[in-house]
Amino acid sequence: MVDDKKLRRVSVLDTYGFESNGIPVEIKVVKRDDFNPFYEVMIPGIAEYTRIILETTLRAELISEVKVDISEMLDPKKGDEVRKKFFDGALSILDKNFPNLTEDKKRILASYLLQNALGLGEIETLLSDDRLEEVVINNSREPIWVYHKKYGWCKTNLTLKDEEAIFDYSSLIARKVGRQINVLTPLLDAHLPSGDRVNSTLFPVSNFGNTLTIRKFSRNPWTITTLIKNKTMSPEIGALIWMCVQNELSLLIAGGTGSGKTSFLNALAGLIPSSQRIISIEDTRELTLPTFLHWVPMVTREPNAEGKGEVSMLDLMVNALRMRPDRIIVGEVRKQREAEILFEAMHTGHSVYASLHADNTEQAISRLTNPPINIPKEMLDALAGIVVTFRHRRFNIRRVLEFGEIHKNGDFRILHRWDVKTDEMKQVAGLSRLADLLSLYAGMSEKEIKDDVDKKTEVLNWMVANDYTEVDQVGRIISQYYISEDEIYDAVSKGEKWRF
Ligand SMILES: Nc1ncnc2c1ncn2[C@@H]1O[C@H](COP(=O)(O)OP(=O)(O)OP(=O)(O)O)[C@@H](O)[C@H]1O
Ligand SMILES: [Mg+2]
Numbered sequence: 001m002v003d004d005k006k007l008r009r010v011s012v013l014d015t016y017g018f019e020s021n022g023i024p025v026e027i028k029v030v031k032r033d034d035f036n037p038f039y040e041v042m043i044p045g046i047a048e049y050t051r052i053i054l055e056t057t058l059r060a061e062l063i064s065e066v067k068v069d070i071s072e073m074l075d076p077k078k079g080d081e082v083r084k085k086f087f088d089g090a091l092s093i094l095d096k097n098f099p100n101l102t103e104d105k106k107r108i109l110a111s112y113l114l115q116n117a118l119g120l121g122e123i124e125t126l127l128s129d130d131r132l133e134e135v136v137i138n139n140s141r142e143p144i145w146v147y148h149k150k151y152g153w154c155k156t157n158l159t160l161k162d163e164e165a166i167f168d169y170s171s172l173i174a175r176k177v178g179r180q181i182n183v184l185t186p187l188l189d190a191h192l193p194s195g196d197r198v199n200s201t202l203f204p205v206s207n208f209g210n211t212l213t214i215r216k217f218s219r220n221p222w223t224i225t226t227l228i229k230n231k232t233m234s235p236e237i238g239a240l241i242w243m244c245v246q247n248e249l250s251l252l253i254a255g256g257t258g259s260g261k262t263s264f265l266n267a268l269a270g271l272i273p274s275s276q277r278i279i280s281i282e283d284t285r286e287l288t289l290p291t292f293l294h295w296v297p298m299v300t301r302e303p304n305a306e307g308k309g310e311v312s313m314l315d316l317m318v319n320a321l322r323m324r325p326d327r328i329i330v331g332e333v334r335k336q337r338e339a340e341i342l343f344e345a346m347h348t349g350h351s352v353y354a355s356l357h358a359d360n361t362e363q364a365i366s367r368l369t370n371p372p373i374n375i376p377k378e379m380l381d382a383l384a385g386i387v388v389t390f391r392h393r394r395f396n397i398r399r400v401l402e403f404g405e406i407h408k409n410g411d412f413r414i415l416h417r418w419d420v421k422t423d424e425m426k427q428v429a430g431l432s433r434l435a436d437l438l439s440l441y442a443g444m445s446e447k448e449i450k451d452d453v454d455k456k457t458e459v460l461n462w463m464v465a466n467d468y469t470e471v472d473q474v475g476r477i478i479s480q481y482y483i484s485e486d487e488i489y490d491a492v493s494k495g496e497k498w499r500f
Helices: 004-009 048-065 070-074 076-097 103-118 122-127 163-176 224-229 235-246 261-269 313-323 336-347 361-369 377-382 433-442 446-465 471-483 485-494
Strands: 011-020 023-031 038-042 132-137 145-148 152-156 187-191 197-201 211-215 251-255 277-282 294-299 327-330 351-357 385-392 397-406 412-419 424-427
Touching (some): 011 122, 038 122, 122 211, 163 197, 163 211, 235 397, 235 433, 261 385, 277 313, 361 385, 446 471, 446 485
Parallel strands (some): 251 351, 251 385, 277 294, 327 351
Antiparallel strands (some): 023 038, 132 211, 187 197, 412 424
16 A cells, blocks of 8 residues: 555655856755755756865865955955956866866856855855745754745755854855954854845854854845735735825835835835935845936945944935935834934925834834834824735735824824735725825825726736836836826726837
């Protein structure tokens, strides 16, 4: 008889391939006799013994033969030059050692060698997988873990050789951003030139060994269409938020850690008209807006080892107000002064979009109005609405949990809410304060508001149906909509494609 218990033990959940810096990679996600799925990386073009030679002898040969000095290595402007030198060096070493390679194969091996000599080795392969959110190393005894968009936490078939290897990668990253990680400063928070966010800790502060946590920067920026397409929000909420952004109403994005606040902010910012000047302020650059928008991105800077040179969120916010912004985007509000400046900016006629750590609308308001932030409740009326992003850990999905409007006295009313049972977003109340604001600032009647939301919903559905998900595609359509609504709407009602 077939032992179905055994059969159940190994099942392939997924297989796919992609290219990582010119190296073709295959991935197999497998469910095994373990609690977590297993994420297996295979590099079919490179046999196991070749790989070992590449990683050891040839890598050492490459590093000793290619002459670059440390200042060249650390100069981001010289990055391409240095890579070229190493790549050419790798090709000639391969010629010497494997004279019979085809040109294609040689390039793959050279890329692999380059990745090992200059970069983060096999970690780079993981960073190239768009389906991963996080890559983490807990120590050199455990395999590298990854957080897969579809399968959650998985163990991989990759393990770093020893604690020294983890430390080497941490210091490489630290050096690239002009910092250090060592016994005296065993914690590092940095971001790679690619935008990926890195944290590293050293033993014995992290008791099991040196750690590395890399939050991958989304290579495909989030847009309103991607959020609707993957059911993060309904097209109706999308349309409502779009209407708010078009009419310069300020919004707050609240949510838990990793719930998708910044991604939502990115999608929302893509709806800003190109006629308006945008200043964004973040701790690390995560936002990516359409290339043709009038946008000045700014990032904070930590103090150096002597405690000098800090540029704080607050410094940048105060400064932004002197840069004649129309719209201000703030990565995350944490402190009282930051929130005060933000609300002052709103009260002086700027539209502001900011994120805040809070699990729902009620908590967001309570965080804003209680210590340490302590904004007077009456001041909250400068805000038109709050969007709450939510990550459901068990189902591994992200949803807009609520969208609510803020009333004059600082109270709120939820307009749309997600229902966990049916996985649908429902309108639970009609617009009241929002309707007042739109009537006041845009002269829109209730009927006009409804028609506008309906029209925008149709446009969004059409964009989703045609898969216009890229940041510039979405941006072009939105910008065109502001110039000539009819032109877009004509294409939508005829079901035509858009000629970009
Ligand atoms: N709506 C979504 N659907 C699926 N994945 C998402 C969604 N929004 C964000 N993500 C992914 O979730 C991860 C975290 O997103 P993001 O950085 O926007 O969250 P956050 O709330 O700003 O996190 P933090 O609290 O660390 O600032 C990213 O990898 C991002 O690509
Ligand atoms: Mg964030």
